[in-house]
Amino acid sequence: MGYRGEHIIKISLGTPPVDIYGILDTGSDLVWTQCVPCVGCYPQINPLFDPKKSSTYLNVSCHSQQCQLLDGGSCNPQNICHYGYGYEDRSVTEGVLATERVTLTSTSGVAFSTDIAIGCGHNDTGVFNDHEMGMIGLGGGPLSFASQIGSAFGSRRFSHCLVPFGTDPNITSKVSFGDGSEVKGPGVVSTPLPSMEFKTPYYVTLEGISVGNKYVPFSSSGKVSKGNIFLDSGTPPTMLPQNFYNRLAAEVKKQIPMSPIVGDPDLGTQLCYKSKTRVRGPILTVHFEGADVQLTPIQTFIPPKDGVFCFAMAGMEDDVGIYGNFAQSNFLIGFDMETRMVSFKPADCTKHV
Incomplete structure (x- = not known):
């Protein structure tokens, strides 16, 4: 839980995997993090994600289906998909779309990896604090983390249990994806x-x-x-x-x-x-x-x-x-x-x- 009442989710990105802490956001789709080189970035405590250090990072062509699916996707001079994505609080991220390996560890300790489309932010402004390395969009669109991960986990569904405001920061909220994340039983x-x-x-x-x-x-x-x-x-x-x-x-x-x-x-x-x-x-x-x-x-x-x-x-x-x-x-x-x-x-x- 961030100090402004945001919830932060940790995912591991790239090969070798690097931990990324992003705002959990069911109101948007794009998954993005601040990347090297960062022209106009807000300050963050953790190192920026460096695509050159990952063997699984791949820029997405602007003629690809993923770029067409992205609101605000366009072509840059190198034919790489460039994006600009804005939020209701006037925060904005701009950068390039790429595919990258994401690794999640289940509650039983099993690691699971799959490749998803992400935004590599090179120009990000807004009301972010230095613990937030980007956004993990869990919206209903095809490029959201929930849609991309859900397909790999067997079904496009997820659930979350968010801790109340003011909870001890060591106590974490829970998110689960795919089959087995259904909410059922008495009281539903x-x-x-x-x-x-x-x-x-x-x-x-x-x-x-x-x-x-x-x-x-x-x-x-x-x-x-x-x-x-x-x-x-x-x-x-x-x-x-x-x-x-x-x-x-x-x-x-x-x-x-x-x-x-x-x-x-x-x-x-x-x-x-x-x-x-x-x-x-x-x-x-x-x-x-x-x-x-x-x-x-x-x-x-x-x-x-x-x-x-x-x-x-x-x-x-x-x-x-x-x-x-x-x-x-x-x-x-x-x-x-x-x-x-x-x-x-x-x-x-x-x-x-």
Whole structure:
């Protein structure tokens, strides 16, 4: 878990393998890391990945299928696939597309290798910190880590269990890929992934959120369009359309017998409370199509600093919401591209699940 509420995943890249720590991001597809030579890179603690030192590194031609599949792929003068890839927080990576060997070690200690398409970033800017060496995109598009690895592991599905914000950094979140990563058993609820034109984000349909017993509909008119929110492990707070957020926050405020203080601008949240112990907020029940997910104050109030707890949701101008990683913590969440379903199972992600 990064200090800004990001989750970092370790993969090994190249031959001989080098450890890469990238942000786990279900909201994007590209897998990339900063590479030598780095013209415009942000500073990082670990050495940059050096393609010349790997015997399995191969630049991808701009006429290849992989380059055509990449949003923002183009030809450079050497006919190598050049890419430019941007994120909602205005971070950008530019570089060349390549294939490289990735090695993952299973929980039982077995190492597994396969070749995947990756971005070698030569010009990267944005809100990255020096522990983050790039991004591991787990979106639904063909070039995402989940799609590329899933095919090698038998099926395009994966699951993750994210530890809550503020957990001891030595306790890690879990991610599993392919066959055996299905989320099943008692307590599981599932919601469909509607077919959307844009394949990357995992869009689901949110009908409303109950604060205690008080139901707050997503839309005042009661009509919701399919795929009105997407799950994004790379965005910490849950971002909701402003009108819905205002109605929801007003109800949360009403049910907490304390006076709020000024919000926390870094988190973009307006509803914060001064308290020595976690705010005893109401249970929030998120009503996805066909799946009710109950959130406790661990997922809905986070401590940006000692003695302050802030509501882990915020408003935004967009019509489509983002279900962030604070709300996803302490759930085993399965993304199944074969059956087009997302499943939720309450779990203590700090323990072995």
